[in-house]
Amino acid sequence: MLKRRTDLAVEAKRLWEESAAQQTKLEGVESVESIREGFHVSTVRILNDAGAQALGKPPGNYVTVTLNGLKRREADAFDRAARVLAAELTGMLKLPEGATALVVGLGNRAITPDAVGPKTADHTLATRHLVTQVPEHFGSFRPVAALAAGVLGTTGMESSEVIKGVLAELKPACVIAVDALASRSLDRVCTTVQLADTGIIPGSGVGNHRAALNQETLGVPVIAVGIPTVVDGATLCADLLAEAGKGDLEPELLRGAGSDLFVTPRDIDASVADLAKVTGYALNLALQPGLTIADIDMFLS
Amino acid sequence: MLKRRTDLAVEAKRLWEESAAQQTKLEGVESVESIREGFHVSTVRILNDAGAQALGKPPGNYVTVTLNGLKRREADAFDRAARVLAAELTGMLKLPEGATALVVGLGNRAITPDAVGPKTADHTLATRHLVTQVPEHFGSFRPVAALAAGVLGTTGMESSEVIKGVLAELKPACVIAVDALASRSLDRVCTTVQLADTGIIPGSGVGNHRAALNQETLGVPVIAVGIPTVVDGATLCADLLAEAGKGDLEPELLRGAGSDLFVTPRDIDASVADLAKVTGYALNLALQPGLTIADIDMFLS
Amino acid sequence: MLKRRTDLAVEAKRLWEESAAQQTKLEGVESVESIREGFHVSTVRILNDAGAQALGKPPGNYVTVTLNGLKRREADAFDRAARVLAAELTGMLKLPEGATALVVGLGNRAITPDAVGPKTADHTLATRHLVTQVPEHFGSFRPVAALAAGVLGTTGMESSEVIKGVLAELKPACVIAVDALASRSLDRVCTTVQLADTGIIPGSGVGNHRAALNQETLGVPVIAVGIPTVVDGATLCADLLAEAGKGDLEPELLRGAGSDLFVTPRDIDASVADLAKVTGYALNLALQPGLTIADIDMFLS
């Protein structure tokens, strides 16, 4: 069992390996590493309860894409990043042609690191009304609805209540939920996107806006798109110590000190804007395979 | 029958009187004028179908408050304006103690004159979660949920679809829907708030985001709070001509010319911000009679 | 002499022609019409005092580009618009290689139609510090500084005072001043950009933030980039009447009525965002001939 909490399966696996005795084998978990479009892609498959217990996450597929080039603003990085995320999403979605999708941005727009979900929804092409109202132009588009669910503190409603209500009216074939995550590694903050076909498990992330959103609670498949935008203070400290060669402190030992502090890098505003845009474009490419990035530019600019 | 369209009952009544022969009496309509907290309050009651047909609006109560002092930033104007609107809202709401209310901001945040609804929702205290989660402090508060419903172009869903879904989860005792309106008078733009207990009738206003929201469609009473933030080009022209003594042109004759143009005053950004704030505070005072303006400042600042 | 005021030379010329007797010739003014990159380009040259008096503008070159496709979001319209504006700017700038340019955005960020200047400055690549600090990468760039000068009401200083102070420190070879204008035609609002090598003449436009900015007052050439984002109420009315075939009213006759009202189209937020971006990109292309639109995307995104 993990002593350190993380929202990322790829981190959970690494923590297990660090903490396990050498000869122990991680049962019920498969993983594959690859390079696609120049980015590192790590796929972790939790196959059964043994794997789920070891990593503290439900069985399913977790794909982590590391978008280093994006932050360095390398030429072409945006387009490649959108394409690699779109390809991975397409593999998970398995949507019948013409089936409706609902994209939900979770989190609080007024808190920068928590705004990545709502901002991704802003970059998502809402097409559901066009497909029915202007079929001569948009008949070949997938119907997509996009929503920022708000947060309990400003709406008085759980995100899950809003989503359930909308689902009853909309009856989509799947939900794609985009949310900010907490990472335990400085390196992963604002450089990583995790896709999971298991939905979103409550209890972590930036805000407390998350009741469980998954096939069991919503009745349709839920693809979770998680973007680490914060790291907790205790973890940060343990990382800095380790990097400086000052030993291996358990972050748990620091809890109760500045424990609840979540920290963000200084350039969080620009990072959240970039990540929301590339994720929104990836959703559009995956949901509307007939469109190019230039097409999306034209619709959304 | 009216030839000129207006969202305001008080304007509809004046247009009827201007167009009717002198001896004709307006049947089925009562009206009262008064001054409260220093502001002009005009109440129009449409009593029956005769009145409804004459004014082109469903039977019910329409209260128009003229907030001139607010724009001139007179001392104390904000507080008085919040109180007068709250008093009129209280008269219409007739909510049982402890019954839940849902405040919905209609319109598009990205278009300044259409943003007055969503911005009012931002200034509304969402208390529903506090009443149940922290009853020791908030047990005496009315449960209020607040929502910006988004617009078809960005969500792919009608506001009415989103609201119906949320209603099914929330089961409130009433809905308060805040929206931008079109006025036919320059003088009323950004200086007037209309309260109506008839819900919102589709087809007018700034955007096209309004399917009917009323007791019939939603199953609960709907109080409409309408705030004129635009005037249409043809009406503007007729008004300017009349003011300059250049005769009495029917705006309808200009339709087809620059007809669809809606115009806003230059200081629309500041006006929308002011009106949304005062309306939100008025909602809070009406829904939470135990709070003062200073209390609301503390919760919302 | 013109009875109707307009910020656009192309409108001033048309008004002169409408008001002049048939046989009169407009002395001291040359004009050329052309199509470039698919857009209509109209060049008016005021050659001498006779022309200046007739059109109410100082001698110099006025280029008006009509960007219709941009508003309709035609494929490729953004790139073509940036290129046509850049080509016309390049013709006017005549800057020695390596000479410093100062881009100034005039107007009030908090008033949507007046924000087009400051927002254009946001899209301008500031390179002056890079040229000196990182010469190995940016040595071939032109040094450009970019500034939003603020407005009297929020700074307590005239834009011209701020600019003069900065000029003394910066000593640029030219100033490019971007500002919102008033048009007298509905058709031109938010579809037109005027370039002029005569500087900016005070007294018109959206705000009152403009003391004269020209070679005489600043000591360096001043290229004015004017973007009409408002039309005044009286002019709107005259236009609507004319379009509807209801006669030819002089807007001046309506002054004193709703006279001071400036009106904006409803989609002003999106239009100002689009125009500021395309103008900023055009400035970058003209000032840094080595860059492509894709390069600028990378620097500014």
Add this chain to the structure above:
Amino acid sequence: MLKRRTDLAVEAKRLWEESAAQQTKLEGVESVESIREGFHVSTVRILNDAGAQALGKPPGNYVTVTLNGLKRREADAFDRAARVLAAELTGMLKLPEGATALVVGLGNRAITPDAVGPKTADHTLATRHLVTQVPEHFGSFRPVAALAAGVLGTTGMESSEVIKGVLAELKPACVIAVDALASRSLDRVCTTVQLADTGIIPGSGVGNHRAALNQETLGVPVIAVGIPTVVDGATLCADLLAEAGKGDLEPELLRGAGSDLFVTPRDIDASVADLAKVTGYALNLALQPGLTIADIDMFLS
């Protein structure tokens, strides 16, 4: 000499005391603690070179006000905080009646923790133009100009270049420069304001936008208003370790690891908004002694 860098004199003094041998006395430094308006006020006076060398700061007065109540949104906290800051500023300013003051907001609006300076300038009443243009109403006001100086990356000019240029035009009697600082203590981030009559020393803070701004470089007295909105990662780590009783690590030992990381609390958006508003109001109260908080509300809302 201090091994740990801090922008706050009060922290520098504590660090000196922690590091010094017991019997050593801190020469050339006086300090006074008091409670005013319910807030803790700490005044450090660096009297001479010995004190300056010990604390790493130039001789002068440093007042640190701890605004704990503000964050907890205690009733009346805003008003009390504005008053205590205004009283301390008044003591430092020593401005002749009618002398002009220039308020400069330093930092980058686009980076939340760095935006506290520009946002404070937004809350400052610019009165210079009113005093001369409307003397019948504003003749008794002090002429104040307010400016956000921008940052090198977006303007291509150093803040100091912009300010020097403006000074030459404006000739004010003093400059008040508001900037974000780095604290070495989690407790002080977003709860503290430091006033200093020594100007601003380059090299620390959130951004790199600061060349020295002081009487020597600008020719007039410079009051620095510093607001800690970030804490550096290494310091955070040392603090967490100490609080958890895990020993006394020198943050310097962690430099080179995640060293350059500056971190902000999660609610940085709200904190920066609150601090900028209260600081702006304090400036207004100090500069315009005839005004009340309610008056300022009316001018700025």
